[in-house]
Structure formats: C-alpha cells, structure tokens
Amino acid sequence: MPVVKDFFIALSNNKFMNESAKKMGPALGAKKVVAGVDIDSTIDTVERLNMRGISCTLDNLGEFVTTRHEALEAQQNIVEIMRRNYNANIDAHVSIKLTQLGINIDKEFAYKNTREILLKAHEYGNTFVNIDAEKYEDLVGITETLDRLKGEFKNVGTVIQAYLYDAMNIMNKYQDVRLRLVKGAYKEGPNVAFQTKEEIDSNYIKLIEHRLLTSNAFTSIATHDHNIINHVKQFVKDHHISNDQFEFQMLYGFRTDYAYELAGEGYNFTMYVPFGEDWFGYFMRRLAERPQNLNLILLDIFNK
Numbered sequence: 001m002p003v004v005k006d007f008f009i010a011l012s013n014n015k016f017m018n019e020s021a022k023k024m025g026p027a028l029g030a031k032k033v034v035a036g037v038d039i040d041s042t043i044d045t046v047e048r049l050n051m052r053g054i055s056c057t058l059d060n061l062g063e064f065v066t067t068r069h070e071a072l073e074a075q076q077n078i079v080e081i082m083r084r085n086y087n088a089n090i091d092a093h094v095s096i097k098l099t100q101l102g103i104n105i106d107k108e109f110a111y112k113n114t115r116e117i118l119l120k121a122h123e124y125g126n127t128f129v130n131i132d133a134e135k136y137e138d139l140v141g142i143t144e145t146l147d148r149l150k151g152e153f154k155n156v157g158t159v160i161q162a163y164l165y166d167a168m169n170i171m172n173k174y175q176d177v178r179l180r181l182v183k184g185a186y187k188e189g190p191n192v193a194f195q196t197k198e199e200i201d202s203n204y205i206k207l208i209e210h211r212l213l214t215s216n217a218f219t220s221i222a223t224h225d226h227n228i229i230n231h232v233k234q235f236v237k238d239h240h241i242s243n244d245q246f247e248f249q250m251l252y253g254f255r256t257d258y259a260y261e262l263a264g265e266g267y268n269f270t271m272y273v274p275f276g277e278d279w280f281g282y283f284m285r286r287l288a289e290r291p292q293n294l295n296l297i298l299l300d301i302f303n304k
C-alpha cells in the first residue's frame with residue numbers, strides 16, 4: 001500500500017506535527033511502542049526485559065535538530081543515559097542518530113559530538129554505541145564519521161539497510177565492525193533502493209548469509225519477520241555458526257512474545273527501546289512500514 005506508506009512518511013517528516021505531538025505527550029497508541037518519556041521509567045523497562053534474558057539498546061528520540069545547542073543537548077542526554085545504565089548495572093547500550101548530533105549542521109561538529117560520546121562510553125564500562133542508519137542523504141556523512149572513529153574505538157558500529165542497492169558494498173567495508181542488518185525504514189527512490197518487498201527480502205537474506213559466513217564481528221539481525229528469522233535459524237545450524245556470533249533484535253512493543261520465545265531458546269536477543277518526548281516521527285515510521293500497527297491506536301482508544 002504505497003499511498004498509505006507515503007502518507008505516514010510525510011507525517012513523520014512534518015515538523016509542525018512533531019512539535020505539537022511533543023507538547024501533547026505520547027498518545028494514539030505510541031505508549032505501546034515508546035518506553036516512556038524519561039530515563040527512570042525506561043530503566044524500569046530495561047530491568048524487566050533483562051530478567052527475561054533480553055538486552056536493550058536505548059534510543060533517546062529526537063527529530064529536527066537544527067541548532068548546535070539542540071545537538072549538544074542531545075549529546076549530553078546520551079552521555080547521561082550511559083552513566084545511568086552503568087550505575088544501575090543494567091544490560092543496555094545506546095543507539096544514536098547523527099542527525100540528532102548535528103550532522104546536517106556541520107559534519108566536523110557531529111564527529112566531535114560522537115567522539116565525545118565514545119570517550120565517555122569508555123568510562124562507563126566501554127559500553128557499545130550504535131550509529132543508526134537514517135535517510136540516504138545522510139549516508140555519506142554517517143559512513144565518513146564511522147570511518148574516522150572505528151580505528152580509535154572498538155565499541156562503535158552501525159546499521160546496513162537492505163533496501164539500498166549498495167548495501168553489500170557498504171557492509172563489506174565493515175568486516176571488523178559490529179553491524180545491525182535491517183530492511184530499511186525510510187522512503188527512498190528507485191535510483192538508490194529496491195522498491196518491492198520481494199527484492200528487499202531477497203537482498204536482506206543475501207546480506208545476512210554473506211555476513212555470517214565472512215565476518216567474525218558480531219551481527220545483529222533486526223527484524224520482526226518470522227520467515228527470515230526461521231531461515232536464519234536453519235542457516236546457522238547448517239553452517240555451524242555459533243550463537244555467540246549473532247543476535248536477533250526487535251523494536252520495543254512489537255511481537256514481544258516472539259522475542260521472549262527466541263531469548264528462551266537461547267539466542268542472544270536485544271530489544272530496541274525508544275524513549276523521550278519526541279515520539280511522533282518514530283511512531284509514524286512504524287505505521288508506514290506496517291499499517292496494521294494502527295491496531296495499536298484502536299487498542300489505546302478501547303483501553304481508555
């Protein structure tokens with residue numbers, strides 16, 4: 001349903017809607033997929049998930065960062081999350097977005113902000129820092145930043161989007177880097193990205209298999225797709241790939257029972273836990289990729 005997808009992606013990019021939603025607080029079902037507005041409630045969520053054998057990656061949501069002040073604030077918030085995680089002794093790391101750290105303001109400034117986060121991560125148990133993949137227009141900035149940081153720090157990684165024609169080449173550049181493999185969440189044109197589900201799924205499987213066979217670095221397979229998860233389970237069995245080499249990841253609030261099941265079967269599992277006031281864009285992207293997520297809104301209305 002491309003029209004529905006376009007509609008929600010357009011909403012996710014609408015600054016006025018994002019700002020208004022921020023003032024309103026999580027609503028319209030977003031509470032089911034956003035862990036809370038502050039770090040305290042989020043730490044409670046992480047503790048509950050840790051008890052089920054699930055690790056977490058925390059994303060302090062933030063869209064439309066346009067000033068250096070906002071970017072520095074985002075950087076300080078991320079450092080504070082790492083400090084709180086460390087002090088609470090929970091199993092959680094952070095996922096960051098370079099747009100939030102000012103990459104569209106000044107690449108050098110965003111690099112310094114990211115480096116500062118990695119220096120602090122060293123103080124807080126050398127916790128892992130994942131750089132999320134964003135729109136294609138930000139890809140060069142993201143990879144250039146990672147290229148400068150990966151020699152100095154071992155605890156940094158990024159995300160490969162299978163919808164990109166160039167995904168295999170980008171992935172192969174990062175043989176020694178921890179990577180998360182995803183299908184891709186943004187709207188990209190046919191000049192850079194596959195457009196059909198069949199093509200994206202097929203490229204996703206190709207990337208996963210190639211990565212698991214050729215790299216010793218840790219790989220996160222981030223999907224809610226049971227067909228792909230079942231395929232990976234069989235593939236690692238057939239190729240004697242150890243469970244220590246990879247994990248599954250899902251987004252908080254989606255297929256939670258399935259997540260518990262996979263963790264219970266002994267697979268490493270990490271839940272991506274977004275939190276914060278800036279929930280609207282994130283929630284709209286989730287509706288764009290799966291309009292059935294609208295059920296979350298109905299549940300919210302009927303639960304009142």
Ligand code: FDA
Nearest residue numbers: 132133159182183184185222223224225249250251254272
């Ligand atoms: P997809 O949405 O294609 O669904 C495939 C099938 O799985 C469906 O047809 C259905 O059968 C089943 N299914 C899916 N969701 C279900 C549900 N809730 N309930 C029941 N069945 C369901 N993107 C990006 O561009 N940059 C990033 O940094 C990240 N990071 C990231 C982290 C994590 C942990 C995850 C899980 C995802 C991301 N993504 C991302 C998003 C990713 O690119 C992608 O948009 C979504 O994961 C949706 O694709 P899926 O692979 O989940 O399957």
